[in-house]
Amino acid sequence: MKMTIRWFGKLDSIPLSFIKQIPGVSGVVTSLMDIPVGEVWEMDQVQKLGEVCKGANLECEVIESVNIHEDIKLGLPNRDKYIENYAETMKNLHNIGIKVICYNFMPVLDWARSTLFYDLPDSSSTMYFDNDVVMNITLDELAAMYRKESYRYEMPGWEPERMKKVNETIAQYGGMTEEKYWENIKYFLDAIIPFAEKYDIKMAIHPDDPPWPIFGLPRLITCRNNIRRFLDLNKSPYNGITLCTGSLGANSANDIPALVKEFSKEGRIHFAHIRNLKFESEKSFYESAHYEKAGSLPIFDIVEAFYDAGFDGYIRPDHGRMIWGEINRAGYGLYDRALGSQYLLGIWNALERLKK
Numbered sequence: 001m002k003m004t005i006r007w008f009g010k011l012d013s014i015p016l017s018f019i020k021q022i023p024g025v026s027g028v029v030t031s032l033m034d035i036p037v038g039e040v041w042e043m044d045q046v047q048k049l050g051e052v053c054k055g056a057n058l059e060c061e062v063i064e065s066v067n068i069h070e071d072i073k074l075g076l077p078n079r080d081k082y083i084e085n086y087a088e089t090m091k092n093l094h095n096i097g098i099k100v101i102c103y104n105f106m107p108v109l110d111w112a113r114s115t116l117f118y119d120l121p122d123s124s125s126t127m128y129f130d131n132d133v134v135m136n137i138t139l140d141e142l143a144a145m146y147r148k149e150s151y152r153y154e155m156p157g158w159e160p161e162r163m164k165k166v167n168e169t170i171a172q173y174g175g176m177t178e179e180k181y182w183e184n185i186k187y188f189l190d191a192i193i194p195f196a197e198k199y200d201i202k203m204a205i206h207p208d209d210p211p212w213p214i215f216g217l218p219r220l221i222t223c224r225n226n227i228r229r230f231l232d233l234n235k236s237p238y239n240g241i242t243l244c245t246g247s248l249g250a251n252s253a254n255d256i257p258a259l260v261k262e263f264s265k266e267g268r269i270h271f272a273h274i275r276n277l278k279f280e281s282e283k284s285f286y287e288s289a290h291y292e293k294a295g296s297l298p299i300f301d302i303v304e305a306f307y308d309a310g311f312d313g314y315i316r317p318d319h320g321r322m323i324w325g326e327i328n329r330a331g332y333g334l335y336d337r338a339l340g341s342q343y344l345l346g347i348w349n350a351l352e353r354l355k356k
């Protein structure tokens, strides 16, 4: 297992030297957020990214994300061009030693929350998902809330470029069925996985967050059966998943330790996002501290399942709260994620001592 921290490149206010000071962290998970979706990540840009990380003595082996152009998701005739670009980006990423690409296939939008900074009683703040709010809000209203609350940090999945034409994009999904969407994802996999094999890059799809339909759009990567169906679309071990405990865990019917056991044993989990969440009602929750007793997810059992499976992929603490007066990109402050990484490493360390 390698413990990593997500870093937003030049859009991140956290210096790599600070990340390097977190014990046990081997590298960063990063991206080139300023390249428009669908365009090739050119070799000089990619090389610079790798050099900056290595210059800080941090490994750069996981990219999150290389986003998928909407034409691929929609299955439009233009998709082959964007798939070609994607493969070209993979070649360049291979040249700097990238081992895993995390991506998602969520239509139009990425993750959604109803509040980015929800005040907790201890005067920390955290992201909140209130299903009643999200089900009754328009996309424009939600996007406006993000713009207002985000302190002008660019939020992954809510990039201004994406939001500019969001209503237009949503309209393109009129009549998109789940079955058609499954076909589109298979088309993408069958085209890309041979390149993943050639360049030795594991593709790791991120589950949909939340794992149920919002704004009338289909959601596929939501539960055990759908993950199984996804993995069976292309059986190469290079076609795998990012196991995100917070995304899948938002549906309490998902047994996360069981998912880790099943898919990790098959070598299909390449990357893990571990975070905790605290349910306030069936579909409403806030993102709590990683510490198991602070939230509702069985964090110890999840880490143990990874340990028992001999997991040798990458883990990162996922979103953290804002604590100690930090002002930063929602979910991606330094302090609480550093605490989270130490909690997860502490569990791992204890398992090593007790089970060896």
Ligand SMILES: [Mn+2]
Pocket: 206, 244, 245, 246, 247, 273, 318
């Ligand atoms: Mn995640």
